[in-house]
Amino acid sequence: MKSTKRKNMPPEERRAQLLGCAQMLFFSKGFEDTTIQDVLDMASVSKGGFYHHFKSKDELLFGVLDGMAEGVFSQMAVVASDGTSSALDLLHSFIHLRANYLREHDYPGQVEFFRVMNQDKNMVLLEQFKRRVRTGAMPVLVRIIQKGCDEGTFTVADVDTAAELILFLSTFIDLALLRAIEARGTETADHAAEKLQAAIDMQFLTLDRVLGLPDGTTNFGWPEAVDVTMATQPPLPPSSN
Amino acid sequence: MKSTKRKNMPPEERRAQLLGCAQMLFFSKGFEDTTIQDVLDMASVSKGGFYHHFKSKDELLFGVLDGMAEGVFSQMAVVASDGTSSALDLLHSFIHLRANYLREHDYPGQVEFFRVMNQDKNMVLLEQFKRRVRTGAMPVLVRIIQKGCDEGTFTVADVDTAAELILFLSTFIDLALLRAIEARGTETADHAAEKLQAAIDMQFLTLDRVLGLPDGTTNFGWPEAVDVTMATQPPLPPSSN
DNA sequence: ATTTGCAGACCGCCGGTCGGTTTGCAAGAG
DNA sequence: CTCTTGCAAACCGACCGGCGGTCTGCAAAT
Known part of the structure; x- marks a missing residue:
């Protein structure tokens, strides 16, 4: 068993963490070239976990945009x-x-x-x-x-x-x-x-x-x-x- | 055997045809939402045929852009x-x-x-x-x-x-x-x-x-x-x- | 016979879904 | 106060359809 250990977090915290990772990745690799999987890896979250907080990749983009604005x-x-x-x-x-x-x-x-x-x-x-x-x-x-x-x-x-x-x-x-x-x-x-x-x-x-x-x-x-x-x-x- | 009959064309003509179809589709559906397959269907060409004339979807975009400019x-x-x-x-x-x-x-x-x-x-x-x-x-x-x-x-x-x-x-x-x-x-x-x-x-x-x-x-x-x-x-x- | 134009099966990958599992927590039983 | 018990929220990861792109092979043209 590797780091398969899961780590529950309050929703806002998770959201913030995912947005942070996404922002970094969007800036370094661009939006199109950033994979959901990239974000998952950086945040150590699973696909299901991600889609529990965001309903699409676009919503992730808008979230990052809102944070910047x-x-x-x-x-x-x-x-x-x-x-x-x-x-x-x-x-x-x-x-x-x-x-x-x-x-x-x-x-x-x-x-x-x-x-x-x-x-x-x-x-x-x-x-x-x-x-x-x-x-x-x-x-x-x-x-x-x-x-x-x-x-x-x-x-x-x-x-x-x-x-x-x-x-x-x-x-x-x-x-x-x-x-x-x-x-x-x-x-x-x-x-x-x-x-x-x-x-x-x-x-x-x-x-x-x-x-x-x-x-x-x-x-x-x-x-x-x-x-x-x-x-x-x-x-x-x-x-x- | 349907319309599996192939239809060879001189390269420029095919290119022009594909560019024309692509332009129409890009305008109506947008670049991202237009599939190579959409272009293939409209032009009645196969994937191999397409990639014989264009090396990527981006090159197709640039071709359309050039035509417009x-x-x-x-x-x-x-x-x-x-x-x-x-x-x-x-x-x-x-x-x-x-x-x-x-x-x-x-x-x-x-x-x-x-x-x-x-x-x-x-x-x-x-x-x-x-x-x-x-x-x-x-x-x-x-x-x-x-x-x-x-x-x-x-x-x-x-x-x-x-x-x-x-x-x-x-x-x-x-x-x-x-x-x-x-x-x-x-x-x-x-x-x-x-x-x-x-x-x-x-x-x-x-x-x-x-x-x-x-x-x-x-x-x-x-x-x-x-x-x-x-x-x-x-x-x-x-x-x- | 060789080259050119084309067909279509195939590949890896991506965004997104889904059924199931774990966790935190509050309410009731002892 | 502790210990079940119940349940919703958080999370997992296999899986799916479809995408852009490759490849082998064949048919038409010269």
Whole structure:
């Protein structure tokens, strides 16, 4: 008799454990290439045990997605409930939720996370995640823009559409960021870094112009972002002796 | 012995036939849910026959994608080779490649095509297709913008990044368009139509501002676009007697 | 006779099902 | 307070249908 010994656990704990294993595996192997059996092995659970808690592999995916979105939304609620700051300050906070999150947690890990999420095999995962974030962020951003319009700070034709456009724009740098990350340590790194900076600048500039603000208003930087990103270690550094 | 009779065909013809069947099935059932066997049945070919022409299911997908991108690229080549028009006219032609294509072919069919492509199950298909179009369109758009900058018409900080942003922006209306299409015939149709018009206007306005043009410059409309789209028949009209 | 196009049995694997087994726990009997 | 007893929740793992892909062989074309 090997480790055939079973180990009952309260449902929530099991669920959490399975979700944790699934998340790791989804990131490392991609959703499609991750087998239920992979999850079972990592969690030391049987098929029956798994299907007692999840009714399908897709439900597992949605569970992981929910867990990821939770962190984002909890921070957004803080911004949404702020009634005293100006619209521009709120926008500042809103835009920097992501950057702040990255800075406060270990950034290299986040870079790797971003890199893995943007692989082809994780396209479904990433796109679904983006959709959830957009859906959750819309009402918050709409309120901010509406407030800015009421204050006379912003000028847009349609608040909803503007919010949607800004959220749409918010992933523009991802392409350049991904290329920069993949170019780390190669001879094209400098060029990619320049283009990344250009993409960031252009994204902020476009944000200014969409909201009818003077150029440069929303360039609430984190100037060292590009350098920090490029300094992150690639998966396989040359020092393998 | 049923229709076990075999039917040899020249390789290109078979390939085209299989690609045609695959395209239809991919659109109707989605890529993941389409079985090789489905394609075999529709084309009346055996597994061996199929794998004689394609080495995997993915290669079949890429084949379909190539076929779809071909039409787009052939039109873009025309714009790219135009050396006489002004940058603004070139941009006009470039932006309207899609709209012109839609108008010249049967529009209702294109609407249905768009609707199907934007279903969740076709996410991989759509995203890969968008990527191909972006890749093919980049050099053309870069040339146009560069020309505009040389002429002094456009003002951008970085030509490549501006081109990328504009291509990125070009799919912004898709969300509103999809919602409008799905709202046809329902009580929310009017609202969706308004939002679609707002999205179109905002996309053009943003294009102006990204390129440093006066507001309204690039609003080379097709003013009846929204009405025509909304007038398209939904899949199941009420007159089924 | 040789090459090319094709047929269809076959393989390994995956997501999902199902009947049965184990475990924790609460209620009643002593 | 302890010891059955009962039962639902948690879990196991053999099993199934169907998938993408391989392989051997044969028939048509040249």
